[in-house]
Amino acid sequence: MNPPNPTAVEEAPAETPPPRRPSLRLPRDRHALVDNFFRFQSLFGLVAVFLIAIAVSPVRNGENIFLSSGNLANIVRAVSEIGIIAVGMTFVILIGGIDLSVGAVLGLAAVGSATLMVDSGLGILPTVLIVLLIGTAFGATQGAIVARIGIQSFIVTLAGLQAARGIARMWSGGLGIPIAYGDGPQEAPEAFSLLSGSINGVLPVPAVLFIAIGIGALLLLRTTAFARHVYAIGGNEKAARLSGVPVRRVRIAVFAISGLLAALAGIIHAGQLNQGSPNDGSGYELDAIAAVVIGGTSLAGGSGSMGGTIAGALLLGILNNILALNNIDANVQLVVKGLVIVAAAALQKLRPRIS
Amino acid sequence: MNPPNPTAVEEAPAETPPPRRPSLRLPRDRHALVDNFFRFQSLFGLVAVFLIAIAVSPVRNGENIFLSSGNLANIVRAVSEIGIIAVGMTFVILIGGIDLSVGAVLGLAAVGSATLMVDSGLGILPTVLIVLLIGTAFGATQGAIVARIGIQSFIVTLAGLQAARGIARMWSGGLGIPIAYGDGPQEAPEAFSLLSGSINGVLPVPAVLFIAIGIGALLLLRTTAFARHVYAIGGNEKAARLSGVPVRRVRIAVFAISGLLAALAGIIHAGQLNQGSPNDGSGYELDAIAAVVIGGTSLAGGSGSMGGTIAGALLLGILNNILALNNIDANVQLVVKGLVIVAAAALQKLRPRIS
Amino acid sequence: KAGDGNGGTDAAAQCGSGKEFLIGMSQANNAEPYRQVMNDDITNAAKDVPGFKVVVSDAAQDNSKQVADVENFISQGINLLIISPNEAKPLTAVVKKAYDQGIPVIVLDRKVEGDAYTAFIGGDNVAIGKAAGEYYAKTLLPQGGKVAEISGLPGSTPAAERAQGFREGIASNPKIEIVATQTAEWLREKGQSVMDAMLKAHPDIDAVYSHNDPMAEGAYLAAKAAGKESAIKFTGIDALPVPSGGIKAVEQGRLQATFQYPTGGREAIDMAKKILVDCQKDVPKTTTLGTTQITKENAAQVYTELGGKQ
Amino acid sequence: MTERPLVRMTGIGKRFGGVQACRDIDLTITAGEVHALLGENGAGKSTLINILSGVITAYDGTIEVDGRPVSFAGPVDAQRAGIATIHQELDLVAGLSIAENMFLGREPRTRLGSVDIRRMRRQAAEHLRTLGADLDPRRLVGSLRVGEQQLVEIGRALSLDARVLIMDEPTAALADAEVERLFETIAGLRRAGVGIVYISHRMAELEVIADRATVLRNGRLAGTVDPKTASRDEIIQLMVGRSVDALFGEGRNEPGEVLLDVRGFAVTPRRPTPGRTEPAGVDLTVRSGEIVGLAGLMGAGRTELLETLFGAGGSGRRTGEVTIDGRPYHPHGPRAALARGVAFVPEDRRGAGLMLEHSVAENVVLSALSSLTTLGVVRRQAVRRTVAEQLTSLAVKAASPAVAAATLSGGNQQKVVFAKQLLTQPRLLLLDEPTRGVDIGAKAEIYRLLHRLADTGMAILLASSELPELRSLCDRVVVLHRGRTVATLPRASATQQAILAAANGDDAKETR
Ligand SMILES: Nc1ncnc2c1ncn2[C@@H]1O[C@H](COP(=O)(O)OP(=O)(O)OP(=O)(O)O)[C@@H](O)[C@H]1O
């Protein structure tokens, strides 16, 4: 056999221009269909759990208890705080981070709301603004430590959790601060109690806030350049940096959003329970993360959707509700919940995968 | 047909030696020094906290209380359960996973130990074997779900946490099962109480177990092919699979190890407290993860060391101890702990980074 | 007030013997042995009342979850609510909601605000703390001494009240000094590690006042590891009649004394029976349960009296 | 060509730890010229342009743009100064669409402040069309083939409207048609007065488009030549410091028995993945001692075929027959394949070949660990020796076996993947674009290595987009079209035209 001729290796391809060839194309339409189907896949688990809930719900006087409007409203109200936190958490997880401090920030914000209104006699607006500012600043500080020193967010926010819980306890003297309404000293403005009310007696205010924030965040994530930067950082940080994405700033902003929404959830919490208690919200971080991940967002960052998170939060709420309505033993509930969560996550796996 | 001759591959270049190009070399010695210095960097935080602890420790009768041998032994005993769990967690985190179920598995194992010995009248060996088997099977099941269905381990083990806790509560009827020692029915063999004893009255048995397991795992991680596979999966799963690493099997094994060690910690827990309580161990997962991450292991997987984890666990133990020795207010403790954790993590960042 | 007097009327109207009744028990959390025993007391007592069915929910220490639990009970149409609130204020509104819908409400252990409930049954933590303090002042340390306090979860009312009552109780004996207070968050293992450190900082402690029995047991273990278990006296609170409870610990000599914090479970079912089966309208609004001091002398006897299983 | 240089780099030096990547390099870029940058793998080309594009900010020497000294704090600064870069390693965000990637960091806005998605898509489509890439800008980059991703990178750089355009191996993943279109685009830019830096290991390309060539060797300036007049040998001499012709040698043995036999092989996926072309009727044989090439257009299914043969392909029903040594072969995973003596070098070395953060040594031994352990314990000494042998035998240029694979130059990374697979002592070697980004000297070494391996009786199946490579290296070329074997050309008849004609299949007749 001939030895290969080294010069032949580099023979110019330009001499014999190859004919233009159309690159292979997918049949567009069919794929658009499949794609659209799977795009809403984060809803699969939700729809499945919803249908099962209807099927297994107890019926009283011919009425499906699960489907009663009061019950549905309760479900959304019950998940609203976790849901709002999960919205913020979605941003954090999209950039590949995690925020364990949200539950403690919720407690801090609840204490703050109660203290400022009851003890310091501030009005609603200043109180809300100050508390939101505290939450935002707390989140931004954590973000800055993550972005500037480069410590993993898990550690920074785990430390943040402890710090926020400690501060909340010190601020409140360790005890829940009850909120009484009225015009007198040591009383909060009556309007604050609206947070525990409903619109038209049907739609609980926290549920409305959750849905509004969810939709707002969903639009934000679909339309803004900020959102693209978030996805880019989570997907390929180096590419993002090379493209001129202000990586640090976006990172800090994302943790600030998470802190802001956790503080908002804390205000709602205080309003709903008429009390600011420093121990409230413990463990909420895990529920919120579960909602995000069940919603199909990857903990590795870079892929996921806000719609999924909202669906995930509702799924958890329905699950809690239907187990309770059926009087399942609390310990059995734990086991069943574990299994359903895994099953719901498995459903998301139907999606055809890239790579 | 002749099978390929492996030696030919390596010999051949000798035939037509291409001019050896001088590959650029580092001045070896200087770098070896710097490298070795930074290799032990996961110890920096530990050493710093240790020195600070000595400095701020209360002194009685001229004796530094923190440094008293009894106190040091207590510290290691106090972290031994978290430490053993953290050893297993290190493997999980190295492959880029996380195991939130360890605390609940500890509780389950504690209940199991007590029930099997006290209620079922089994001996120590069968009890320990059965409990370890339960923990290993539980971990392996979680691993199989992660590896086969491809659900994120965060979700799977969060569900596992709930399930294990629920099972433990059902098994024990929700109450701690006290362990009395003796030969009678409803009594556990006296030997089991050794777990709460010390060797020579100085070295607490759990501390010895922790150190032994830590060193064993350290050697395992340094020397075995299994360890290389673990690092490879965490580093680049696809490349690992294409290189013939049995990715699924290693994944399942890693979660099984974590379950095994959590169960072992549960047995020790029961032995130390003379009781198996289903609610014990809650929140341990976060402490264990903190120990791993403070030890310099990346939550992204692929890099980290067992020595770091052991150092991280000891660091947390020293921190808890010195705060308690100084009778710091519990709420202030939380804040201080948060700050120290971040500071310790920041110390690890001194390492010179690639690119 | 609107709810006053109307609460419970619907259910009361349906009362009578030979009927089925669904009773919702909203528990603040199942993780504390005390609350588990309360649940067990309620379910066991209910077994003896024909027609009673009890469902227990676990709020896992979360006020919001407990509100949702009660809401779910209301959706299901329970005939009577027993609730042991996680905290008073946050649950006041939802308890009132149930009460206003005509569901009789028995509040156990921790109060809610206002009076929109049918009855409250509970112990008195300040009194218990005080009893413990007086026991220290008169019996345990009459010559005075150094006491270490291991307290419950910071921020919880019982922890605050048991601390306060104790201080009132020891006030009569100025030679008793509280040299250290550390929290062990109600947990046995934390009791152990906290005691480890306290023994180092204060090796001359004479007694340990623990806000509950498990923490006292944990502290005992730490002292035992340091070889000081006989030099230090330990007391707890709760005295649960279960094998892992404080009564057994006293009987077996690990604790010097413990003070019963009654669950009120049996009493609650008794009252539910009066309301639902006997159609009794005027149950007492408040029932305060007393405490029993348990020492080695009476431990075995009290254990049997309280129906503890061997 | 204008006289005043757009960019003047003077005395540039850069050290990475102990590696002096660049040393005292001068480079000027003039408007309207294509300035080629040549050199072996690891010569410092990428480092030099990373300095110019603001990726590396700490270096020695000075950079002037338009006669004014500049110091970039980051890539954005360089872009503002009119310097756009197509980096060697594809750095795109898989989870974002083509359009979003092209405008990442400078998204067009509507008056409301939201991203003007329509405008973004339209402009992205335009830029892609000038490159002849008819891609839907809404597609996720993660679903694109490597070649298509490269086009997106190029489109992105073009969209910056830069005055200086740096291209670091832009054609490494492109097939001929795309390359040609790119050259047309480059010619247009040159006419518009853009200064272009062009890095490539394909010598033939330089002769076509470069006006000037600067050659680097071991981080130093080795000389500047006019590629239109200088002979190829002259250039290679400058790059390598010796003549490459001498690298080729001995004759070949006759091929032996049939080792791999594939008959009517097809995979029917349960759910088709967009962008994948599963085997749909493949016939081929590879004898022991034979090198068989796989040709085809972008997306013809070569990669998928090799992956499937290695047990790493998509799932689906398999039909047809595959045998090795006459025995049926159904690899259900890479482990099974390796156990049967089949090894695979994937085309995406960063994504599928290497653990970038791990050391070179760890990478090299990963596949062969089982032969280097006793009772599960790794024999360190044996590992050290084996790694040293492999690195020497493939002439891998690395500071030490302990450095992270990420710090190696592209070509050397490729060699590390090679070394890893060879250590398993395979009988059938599957290679996907094995010389992508490999310099001419190393390429020759790899060719020589392949011949040597074939001479020992190894069977080699190799997919390549470089037709000259296939022609000169292979005993036979199998041409795929839409996952199907359309031609098997013996060496003698495997001319460029013949391969291309077959590769276009019926397609050309059908549609145009
Ligand atoms: N981040 C880094 N850290 C350490 N060494 C590096 C780093 N980047 C490059 N090097 C080293 O610098 C030298 C030059 O690398 P460079 O990437 O510039 O080569 P190149 O000429 O682009 O090669 P190729 O043609 O293979 O892409 C190589 O020896 C490489 O190992």
Ligand SMILES: Nc1ncnc2c1ncn2[C@@H]1O[C@H](COP(=O)(O)OP(=O)(O)OP(=O)(O)O)[C@@H](O)[C@H]1O
């Ligand atoms: N949508 C997709 N989903 C998953 N994998 C894909 C997708 N598109 C491409 N790939 C994979 O990405 C790689 C890139 O393909 P590449 O650009 O190398 O095609 P090619 O080499 O030109 O064509 P060929 O298919 O002939 O190898 C291949 O491994 C292919 O299987």
Ligand SMILES: [Mg+2]
């Ligand atoms: Mg390069």
Ligand SMILES: [Mg+2]
């Ligand atoms: Mg290919």
